[in-house]
Amino acid sequence: MKIRVWCLLVTAFISGSIAAQRPAGMGGRPGSGQQMNMGHFYGKVVDSKTNKGIDGATVQLLGSRFDTVTRKAKDVALATVLTQGNGDFSLENLPVFGKFTLRVTAINYTDYSNPISFNLKRPAEGDGGGDPSQRMQQMLSMVDKDLGNIKLEPSETNLANVTVTSTAKQFFEMGVDRKIFNVDKNIVSTGQTATEVMKQIPSVNVDIDGNVTLRNASPQLFVDGRPTTLTLDQIPADIIEKVELITNPSAKYDASSGGGGILNIILKKNKKAGYNGGIRAGIDSRGRLNGGGDLNYREGKINFTLAGMYGGRKSKSTSFTDRQNLSSDGAFIHQEINGVSKGRFYFIRPGLDYFIDNRNTLSANFSIANGRFDNDQPQRIDSSFAGVLSNYNQITSVSSFNFNNFGGQLGFRHNFEKDGHNITADVNYNSSTNGNNAVLNTYTYFPGSSTQVKQPALQNTYGDGYNRFWTVQADYENPITENSKLEAGVRAAIRNFGSNNQQYRFDTTAGDYVFNALASNRYTFNDQVYAAYLTYSFKLGTRWNYQLGIRAESSNYTGKLLDRDTSFKVDFPVNLFPTAFVTYKLSNAQDLQLNYTRKVNRPSFFQLTPIVDYNDPQNLNVGNAGLKPEFTDVLEFNYNNAYAKGANFLASAYFRYASNLITRYQYQDINLQTGDSAVYNTYANASNSSTYGLELTNRNTVLKIWDLSLNLNLYNAKINTGNLKDAGTSNEQFSWFAKMNNNFKLPKGYSIQFSGNYQAKTVLPPNADGGGRRGGNRGGGPGFGEINAGTAQGYIKPRYSFDMAVKKDWTWKGGNSASVTLSVNDIFRTELYKVHSESAFMIQDSQRRRDPQVVKLNFSYRFGKFDASLFKRKNNKADQGGGMDMMGN
Incomplete structure (x- = not known):
């Protein structure tokens, strides 16, 4: 009995220490107490035909979270990673209670989805020969789970005759209050400045001296959503990701644009790991x-x-x-x-x-x-x-x-x-x-x-x-x-x-x-x-x-x-x-x-x-x-x-x-x-x-x-x-x-x-x-x-x-x-x-x-x-x- 109490106290201490650091929003229902974010899933994604690891597959763990607004549970992504070159992946700091869905996707493979859980159980009283440290080790091993090899089936498309569809963004996209032009692939302005980029943007006119007008009025120039003292000829074209054309800005933006609109230059900023x-x-x-x-x-x-x-x-x-x-x-x-x-x-x-x-x-x-x-x-x-x-x-x-x-x-x-x-x-x-x-x-x-x-x-x-x-x-x-x-x-x-x-x-x-x-x-x-x-x-x-x-x-x-x-x-x-x-x-x-x-x-x-x-x-x-x-x-x-x-x-x-x-x-x-x-x-x-x-x-x-x-x-x-x-x-x-x-x-x-x-x-x-x-x-x-x-x-x-x-x-x-x-x-x-x-x-x-x-x-x-x-x-x-x-x- 003393051993059981001791194990429960130690587990509670570990739970409280980790839960105090857990990401907010990972809890379950209101009043359910702190979650234990000490779970660890790991495994390997392989090709079902060759058993070779798949590099760059997306591994995502979905779980349920209580929405305080709708008062209902909804699925959210708890963690997402990319597989390594040999197909290995690791998902850490996860809630240990509840049911989850593991989703794996990769180019030219059929999507994989399967329910998983840690399936926590109290160790049997006779296990471990009465050694409390072994009992603790058994409990910790339950939240460190190897999912083994996850096999993805190649898609049925004949790869020898496949037509590759580009996943690159379209040049033009329509936003709620703006037109978005993805210019990072624009080759005419390579090695030049933002002035040459603007010449490729619909609605925008650029005169011989680089002065820009938008529908016969002078727009404001923004960089990454904020006004700037830079001029167009001081911004390299090669670092521009897209240009947002806001012809009629909402109340969120300066009224002093004078009706000329806003040219918002978004610079490249890659956040991939x-x-x-x-x-x-x-x-x-x-x-x-x-x-x-x-x-x-x-x-x-x-x-x-x-x-x-x-x-x-x-x-x-x-x-x-x-x-x-x-x-x-x-x-x-x-x-x-x-x-x-x-x-x-x-x-x-x-x-x-x-x-x-x-x-x-x-x-x-x-x-x-x-x-x-x-x-x-x-x-x-x-x-x-x-x-x-x-x-x-x-x-x-x-x-x-x-x-x-x-x-x-x-x-x-x-x-x-x-x-x-x-x-x-x-x-x-x-x-x-x-x-x-x-x-x-x-x-x-x-x-x-x-x-x-x-x-x-x-x-x-x-x-x-x-x-x-x-x-x-x-x-x-x-x-x-x-x-x-x-x-x-x-x-x-x-x-x-x-x-x-x-x-x-x-x-x-x-x-x-x-x-x-x-x-x-x-x-x-x-x-x-x-x-x-x-x-x-x-x-x-x-x-x-x-x-x-x-x-x-x-x-x-x-x-x-x-x-x-x-x-x-x-x-x-x-x-x-x-x-x-x-x-x-x-x-x-x-x-x-x-x-x-x-x-x-x-x-x-x-x-x-x-x-x-x-x-x-x-x-x-x-x-x-x-x-x-x-x-x-x-x-x-x-x-x-x-x-x-x-x-x-x-x-x-x-x-x-x-x-x-x-x-x-x-x-x-x-x-x-x-x-x-x-x-x-x-x-x-x-x-x-x-x-x-x-x-x-x-x-x-x-x-x-x-x-x-x-x-x-x-x-x-x-x-x-x-x-x-x-x-x-x-x-x-x-x-x-x-x-x-x-x-x-x-x-x-x-x-x-x-x-x-x-x-x-x-x-x-x-x-x-x-x-x-x-x-x-x-x-x-x-x-x-x-x-x-x-x-x-x-x-x-x-x-x-x-x-x-x-x-x-x-x-x-x-x-x-x-x-x-x-x-x-x-x-x-x-x-x-x-x-x-x-x-x-x-x-x-x-x-x-x-x-x-x-x-x-x-x-x-x-x-x-x-x-x-x-x-x-x-x-x-x-x-x-x-x-x-x-x-x-």
Whole structure:
């Protein structure tokens, strides 16, 4: 009797010690006490014909768990692992009581499923010869069970004639509130940047300078769901997994997107157990080198990722501009620029996930980017009066620009017991600094002569700046019932920006460079946005789904002009922004959705500041401190039909109305520096604008080897400028653009991608500058003679281009692979950016071409092993909130 009591006490102690550490949610019924999580199943998965072990089979243990919401028991995955190379598997830290189901699956084998249990029994009193240690050993052996060889039957498919169906994700997927484009297999953009990736995305337009518009408006750029100070040309294409296109963001996202939507770039982050990685290298026809690599390692509670890239750049551009002044002098100006930009940049992104336990995860991600670019832009400007050449300018423009960017994110996620019930909190910090210098010398000559009209204008510009961006955010999600869910969150975003640009002009009297105060500026500003949101989603019946939301936002700007010792502050009060999404399911493959949101576009510091930019004496730039916020109402109707396997059709009709539209505006006044008449480019609130359109997207497998994606966007854009002096009453343009993407899977590992796009004549986006100033003068500002067009009076002429790539893949036993990609952009040399603009002061046409027919050769090699023996965690709640984690968290 004493021996029996002693055994029970020891067993109870072990049970209590282990149960105190057990994953929450592994218990049975309420009030049933603590479970004993000391069970261990192990065995081997083999081929029933050959008895050889099967590598990489998925072994899953299912058990019953009590749901406190439905008050019913439900099956959940208690542990999931992959078999080792010899077929061995091990499932540990399992409940010892109850009945379970063992499920095993493997490619080309029939699924296996069988009930199992530990079948605990009290040792017979006479067993063990009265030795208590032997009795204890017998009890422990009952919870350490060898399942032996589990034999899988090969599937009946004739493997000699089998047609392999790819398990890779489709290029296009439709989410609840977003379109998802899986671009990790996009070969046209291999070895390039996110700018080239965006050219392959339906609905998105990319101009010659990499400026992106979404349905004729400027979207916000997110990385991994959070705003970033990185630009598209600073993000390597090879580390992008997918792009989420959110054309009408819900209340969960910033209302300050201004109706332009969100482009959310999701970076690659492999969470499979074991290690894997890759290296990449490439060169293009201009001798630009690029290289990079990535590494992922996961063991136990740690998941570590590291990615990096180096890119060289040599960009060539040509442009010309013809402008006729409508003033009394009637001057005609012709400008030609031939630019070359050389440089390099690198990008490093380490990341770490720490799975504290099955309910709590701590994440840290960082990014470091650095680059330098040197630009050489010789220019010639001819000035004519009454058709007779009066003089011409020869301009030497040499500039350099460098940047450093650091980003960090700390995130915490807690999963409650109920599936889908969680809270997340994260802090994001992005900091960028930059420096630039430019030398701009202008020599004016008489026609056909080397005699100078006047002394040359020599100027040097030096500058630097910083941009620091903090966001603090917390989100809560609670599926109240099976058919309803509540989401709420708060967010604070704080941006600090500083700029210091100093210009020096050569003074012939002093014989030295003299500081030019009118063309120099130093300023800082602080931008703060505070927000809170609440959304409620629910189902009615089996077909209707609803999501209602409300978001509250307030913001303020504080700016200071350091040289003038003046400051200004603009407060924008709290505004409410409602959102509504209604979805009706026609069938399992078809659904309809109607959604509405309200957005705001608050004027930025640059649009508000009264600083005059004198770099171009004939075209001055200045802000407007009287600007009001622009409010936009967006309505969208979607029809989605997954009409065949791998095929999808999406139709979207949309309408966007903006009041107090912030747009470029021109007026004529005196240049305070020269005393001459000049055109001032500023911003103003136009009465309103409206855009409506229809977008059609279709993806289909035309042939077994050919996937085709087509996108057509028809829209009408109208800007009402009747309230602005000398701007006309309105500017309206019907337009359309189309994209196609062909992917061919050929024998022996070859694949071909051929893509193209066409943009018809269209109105300039409301906040464009008419010609794009990013390309050549990113360090020193606009050069002499560079002209900005007021968008209320301009349009972009039609343009089109085609890209192509060929790829060869090799795959070896063990999972290692390699590929070589040969690509060429703008293969027919048709990418030509033409802009026409006119106002009461001038008529202007400009044309630019940049980097046509560049050939790129890239090589990549991937390695790694997803081996379940490399980790010991067997719980799987951290990532899925109670769902199945195929990697055995």
